[in-house]
Amino acid sequence: MFVRNLIRFVFVLLTQVLVLNNINLGVNINPAFYVYFILLLPFETAGWALLLSSFLMGLGVDFFCNSLGMNAAASVFVAFCRPGIIRFLKSRREYEPGTRPTIRDLGVRWFFSYAFISIVLLHTVLFFLETFGFENADQTLIRILLSSGAAFVLVILVQFLFGRRE
Amino acid sequence: MKNLITFLWKYYFFFLFLSLEVVAVLLIVKNNYYQRTIIINSTNDVTGAILKTSDGIIEYFHLKKANQILAEENVNFRKMLPQSFLKTDTATFFRDDTLYNQQYTYLTAKVISNTTNRINNFIKLNKGKNHGIEKHMAVLAPDGIVGQVIEVSDNYASVMSVLNSHTRISAKLKSSGQVGTLIWNGENYRLGKLVDIPTHVQIQINDSVFTSGYSYMFPEGQLIGTVSDYELESGQSFYQVDVVFSCDYNNLRWVYVVRNLMQKELNLLDEAEEIF
Known part of the structure; x- marks a missing residue:
């Protein structure tokens, strides 16, 4: 279990910094795909492990793109919100022991809302931290919308492509 | 407890x-507070090495384009060789001229990482202290200006791109010679803004914009871009001029790092001015 998550950590980080950060679609579309790692951590992950691994993931991305601290802050924030989001979505369906937060185990609808909430949260924190204030809020909102959309499509795509095999 | x-x-x-x-x-x-900060990550040897490997692979896809640009530049340099001139006077070309002291020397470097989609963009180069690069040196591309070195490690250098909200470069219009400040507002990586041009100046569309040389760092007369549009800021007596960069920052491969041999002298004078 630990090894599988470690492999996912490396795969997601390298995809983000070597592939996605090099695809230039303008200022508005910068999908933070690395949130995929936080989304797919098992339900049983201890709180400290969840926070620390998310912090490291964010920091790793920061090291590669000169934004020291920004991605780390956003990613820790999402990790902090994750138990809350899971509890919020739980009201509709009970989690059995051994289930994992994937499409295969919990269905398309559950995963879509889970991914959507987390991704929008991440980009909101990230882009407001980047402008460091609320000037140009309209441009920031457009960036949040477009980037979240792109990240959402990516996460769903990867989940459909690789999620079934795991 | x-x-x-x-x-x-x-x-x-x-x-x-x-x-x-x-x-x-x-x-x-x-x-x-980027001036005071040592940007650990930008000059970190580990990320530098990984990016270098990744870039080494990508480089192959750009060889054709790179060759073409180099060839074009060679043609230009060839034109400037003494052999390309007809000697009309025996005393035309001297290397050791008493009238001309060399002020700028150039180093080539390769871009190993570059962004254009952030508000503050940075570029990393594959050369550093060991190769003679120092802080505050200017960086040029064959077809435009690139930025300023803000941090160097032994083998890598970090450059603040022109595409950075902190950019302030003294620039002038070719037709009128008026000097303004070039800034970048983060909206479009092809467009910069030239501000502080007084309203009495006649601005022409497609006029060229050059560096003014007032900042010591950039040699005078380096092409920055061309004027595409201008507007009057409401309630102000200055124009805001849109400048289309001549250099495609999304496609930087090889750049020149400029050393100003007179920098120390000029800095000494600046310090003297500050006392008064």
């Missing part, structure tokens, strides 16, 4: 979250 520990332990998830966020925000704030 025991109660405190129990309390902290009970809510450790929240406190760990809080302390990690504090660390992250400290990093951001420290990083934002």
Whole structure:
């Protein structure tokens, strides 16, 4: 279990910094795909492990793109919100022991809302931290919308492509 | 004390979250005062090495384009060779001229990482202190200006791109010679803004914009771009001029790092001015 998550950590980080950060679609579309790692951590992950691994993931991305601290802050924030989001979505369906937060185990609808909430949260924190204030809020909102959309499509795509095999 | 520990332990998830966020925000704030900061990550040898390998592979896809640009430049340089001129006077070309002291020397460097989609963009070069690169040197591309070196490690250098909200470059219009300040507002990586041009100046569309040489760093007369549009700021007596960059920052491969041999002398004069 630990090894599988470690492999996912490396795969997601390298995809983000070597592939996605090099695809230039303008200022508005910068999908933070690395949130995929936080989304797919098992339900049983201890709180400290969840926070620390998310912090490291964010920091790793920061090291590669000169934004020291920004991605780390956003990613820790999402990790902090994750138990809350899971509890919020739980009201509709009970989690059995051994289930994992994937499409295969919990269905398309559950995963879509889970991914959507987390991704929008991440980009909101990230882009407001980047402008460091609320000037140009309209441009920031457009960036949040477009980037979240792109990240959402990516996460769903990867989940459909690789999620079934795991 | 025991109660405190129990309390902290009970809510450790929240406190760990809080302390990690504090660390992250400290990093951001420290990083934002970019002049004072040593940008650890940009010159970090580990990330540098990984990016270099990745770039080494990508480089192959750009060889054709790179060759073409080099060939074009060679043609230009060939034109400037003494052999390309007809000698009309025996005393035309001297290397050791008493009238002309060499002020700028150039180094080539390769771009190993580059962004254009952030508000503050940075570029990393494959040369550093060991190759003679120092802080505050200007960086040029064959077809435009690129930025300013802000940090060097032994083998790598970090450059603040023109595409950075902190950019302030003294620039002038070719037709009128008026000097303004070039800034970048983060909206479009092809467009810069030239501000502080007084309204009495006649601005022509497609006029060229050059560096003014007032900043010591950039040699005078380096092409920055062309004027595409201009507008009057409401309630102000200055124009805001849109400048289309001549250089495609999304496609930087090889750049020139400029050393101003007179920099020290000029800095000494500046210090003297500050005393008064």
